[in-house]
Amino acid sequence: MNEILEEARAALWTVWNRRWLALAVAWGVCLLGWLAVALIPNSYESNARLFVQFDDVLADQIGIGTGSRQKDIERVRQTLTSAVNLEKVIRSTRLGETISSPADMERAVQDLAKEILIKGDEDNLFQITATSGRRDLSDAENAQLAQDVAQHMIDIFREENLGGSRGEMRETIDFLDQQLADREKQLEDAEQKRLAFEAEHPDLAGGPQSIATQLASSRAELRSVEADLAAAQSALAALQGQLASTPRTLVTAGSGGPRAALAQAQANLASLKARGLTDSHPDVEAAKKQIAALSDQAATAGDVGGTPNPAYGSLQSMLVERRSTVQALQSRAAALGSEIASISASQAQEPGVSAEAQRISRDYDVLRKQYDKLLQDREELRLRGQVETEHNAVKFEVVDPPSTPRVPASPNRPLLLLAVLVLGLGAGAGSAFALGQLNSTFATANKLERVMDLPVVGTISLTLTDAARALRRRRLRMFLAGAGGLGLLFVVLLGAEFVQRGMVA
Template sequence: MEAIYTEIRIALYAIWRMRWLALAVAWGFCLVGWVMVMRVPASYESSARIQVQVKSLFADGAESDMQKNVDRVRQSLTSTEVLKRVVRTVSNGERPLTSYESLSLIGALRGGISITAQGEDLLEIKTRISLKSISEQQTAFIARNVTQKLIEIFIQENVIGSRTNNAEALQFLDQELARRAKELADVDRRRAQIAQDTLGSLPGSGTLEQRMDSARNEMMNLESGLMQARSSLAAMNGQIAATPAQIPAGTVGGVDTLDQRISQLEGQLSEAISRGWTEKHPDVIAIRAQLRQLRAEKARGGTRDVPMAPNPVYVSLKSMQAEREGNVAALQARKDQLDRAVTMIAQRQLSAPAAQIDQARLDRDYDVLRDQYNKLLAQREGAKLRSDATGKTDGVQFRVIDQPAVPRQPAAPNRTMLLTAVLIAGAVVGAGVAFAKSQLANVYTTTQQLAKASGLPVLGSISEVITAETRAIRRKQMMWFSSAAAGLPGMFMLLMLIEFVKRIMVS
C-alpha cells in the first residue's frame, strides 16, 4: 500500500512539474471542443397525437381497407410533393422562408419526420428540425408549424384520397369487366363455331369422347333390353301356339272333345320346343305319344261336331303379343339409330382431331375467363357498396389528442452535458500529456528512482536551497498559473450562461 501511495505522489509531482504544459494542452483541447459543441445547430422537436377511429357499415373488409388508406397516407407524408406543400405555407414566425431556407428545410424534413402507431387507433406525428442559417427560436417555431401542417395534410388526404381511390378502383374494375366480357364473347363464339362444324349433326352433348361413351353405354343397355324383349316375345308366341283360338261352347258328357285335347297337346309341344327341348326330351316324347294316340282315335271317328266360341285367353294373349312385338320393334329401331350415331362419331373422331384439341383448349380458356369475370364482378359490387357508404357516412374520424406546441428546449444536442464532458476531457488530456512528457525527461524525483535507474547505491541527497528572490518569483508564477487555471471553469460557466439565455429566449 505504501508503494502505491508513493507512486501516486511521484506521478502527481511529475504532472505538477509540467503544469504549464498540462494547462496549455487543457486550454487548447477545451477551446476546440467547446467551439465544436457550440457550432452544432440545435434540433427542436414538436409532436402531436391523432386518434383515428375507423367506422364502416360493412364489417367484412371495409375496415381493413380504411386502415390501408391510413397507412398509405402515413407513408406518403414524407414524399417530396408533400414536403414542398408544407414548406410553401410555413413561416419562421416573422416572415416567409427564403428559397435557400426552404431547400434547407426540405432536406432537414426528409429524415426528420417520423410517424409511429401507438396502439390500434393512435398515431404520433413527430418533427425534428435542425437548421444552421436560422436562429433557434425560429427553428422551434418552424417545427411546430410543420407538425401542424402535416396533421392537416394527413386528415385531408384520408378524407379526399379515400374517395378518389374508390372512384379510380371502380373505373379500373369496370374497364377490366368490359375487357373480360369481350374475351368471353370471343371464346364463346369460337366454341359455337367449332361445335357447329364438328358436333352439329351428332346426337348427345359434350365432346366427341363423351358422346361416344354415352352412345356405347346406351347401346349396351339397349342390347340387354332387346334380348329380354325378344325372349319375352318368344315365350308369348309359345303360349299363343298352345292356346286354341276357339273353344267349344259346351262339353259332351263333361269331357273335352278330341280336337280340344289335341290342340292343347300341340300347344304344349310348341312351348316345349320354344324352350329349347329336343326330340329326345322325355316330356316331348310323352306329348308326341299322346298326340299320336288322340289322332288315331280321331281317325276312327271318336269326335262329333259341337258349337265353337272365341277363346278369351287367346284374345288376351294376342294383344300382349302385339304389345311385345311393338316393344321389340322400337328397341330394334333405337339400336339401328345408335349404330348409325356411333359410326358417325367414330368418323368425326378420325377426321377432326385438330378440332377436338381446339375445343378442349377453348373450354379451358372459357372456364378460366368465367371465374376471373365472376371474381371481378364480386369485387366491383363490393367496391361500389363501400364507395357509396364512404360518400354517405364518415368512414374515418380524426381527433387531435395532443396539439403541437413550440418546443421550449432543444431535443439535441445536450450542450450542458457536452460542455461538461469537454472540460473533464481537457483536464484529463492535459494531465496525461504532462505525465508523458515528464517520463521522457532524465529527471528523478526520489533517490530510489535514481538508484533503480543507475544500478548504483545512492549515499544521500541535498535539498534545494530557496532564496527570498526565488520564493518571490515562484509566488508570482503561482498567481499566474492559478489565474490561467481558474479561466477554464470561468469559460465553462460563461458558456453555460449563454446556453441558459438561449433557452429563455426560445421559451
C-alpha cells in the same frame, strides 16, 4: 498497496512538476473543443400527436372494417414522407425560398426526409416529430420552422385520409365502369360467335369435352338397351318353347272323332291295368292294338273334332307382345349405334372444329367470369364510396398540436462543454505525465533503489532561498490564475448557453 500509493504519488509529482505544460495543453484542447461545440447548430423538435377513431357499425357491415381502415392508415403513414408530400411541405414553408433548381429541390427533399419521424402505436395514436437545425437560420427561426413542418404534415395526413381516399374511390369506380363497358362488348362478340358456331356445327357445340360426354352417354344407353334386348330375346325363346309344347285344342271323350276314340281306348287300357291285369292279358293286348290303330288315325286326321285350348291362345298373345318388344329394342339399339358412329366420325374427322369449339367455349366462360367479378367489385366500391362520403367512418382528432420548441433537442451543449473541460484537463495531465516518463528522473528513493538495484543511503531535501520562495509563490499564483481563468471561461460559456435559450423562449 504501498506500491500503488507510491506510484500514484509519483504520477501526481510528475504532473505537478510539469504543471505549466499541463495547463497549456488543457487551454489548447478546451479552446478548440469549445469552438467546435459552438459551431454545432442547435436543432429544435416540434412534436404533435393525432388520434384516429375507427368506430362505425355501418362501415363494418359493408366490409369497411377496422382492419381495413388500419391498413389504409398504415399505408398513409408509410407514404406520408414520400417525395411528393415532402415537396409540398418545402414549397409551403420558408424552406422553398432557397430552391432555384430541381437539383436543389431533390437535396432539400432528402434532407427533410431525415428530419421527419412518424410513429404509430396500437392505441391509434400517431406522433409526428419534425426537427430543424439549419446553420443559416437563427434558433428562433429553426424553432418556428420545426413547428410549421409538423403542422403541414398534419394537414397532409388529413388530406391523404379524407379527400385523397374519396378521390381515389371515384377514380377507381370510373376505371371499373370503363373496364365493364369493354368486357360487355367483348362478351357480346363472344356470345354471337358461339351461337354462330353452334348453328353451323350442332354436334360439336361445347367442344371435345361435350362430344366425349355425348359419346359416353350414348354408349351407356346402348349397353342398357342391349341388355334389355338380350333379356327380351331370352324370354321370347322360352315362350316359343312353351307354346310348341302346348296343344291348340283339348281332346275329351265326348268330343267325337279319332282323337276322342283314342282317348277312350287309352282310358280303357288304364282301367284294365287298374284292375291288376298284366300286359300279356288278352284284353290288355287287344286294348293296345286298338290304341295303336287309333293313334295312326288321329295323326292322319289332325285336330279335327277337338276343343280350342285357352292357354294356347293366351301364349300366342304374349308371343306377339314380346316380339314387338324385341323389335322395338332392336330399332333403338340400331339408332344408338348409328348415333355413336356419327359422333365418333365427327370427332375423328373434325379435330380442328372440335378444338375451335373448345376455344370458343373457354373464351366465353372466361369473359363471363371476368364481367361478373368486375360488376360485383364495382357495386361494392360504389356502396363503400357512398358510406365514406355521407357517413365518415374515420374521425381525426389532434390530441397535441405542434409544439413550439423552447429548448434545443440537440446538441446537449452544457454536457458537451463539461465534457470538453474534462477532456482538456485529462489531456493536460496526460501530456505532462507522458513527458515525465520520457525523462530519466525518479520521484522517490524507493523507485530509484528498485531501478538501480543499489541501496539508497538517504535523500537530500530541497532548500530554497527567500528569493526562490517568493518566485515560487508568484508562479503558483499565476498558475492558479490560469487554471481559474479556464474554469471561469467554462462558467461564462455555460451562462451564455442558458441566456441564449432564454432568448428563444
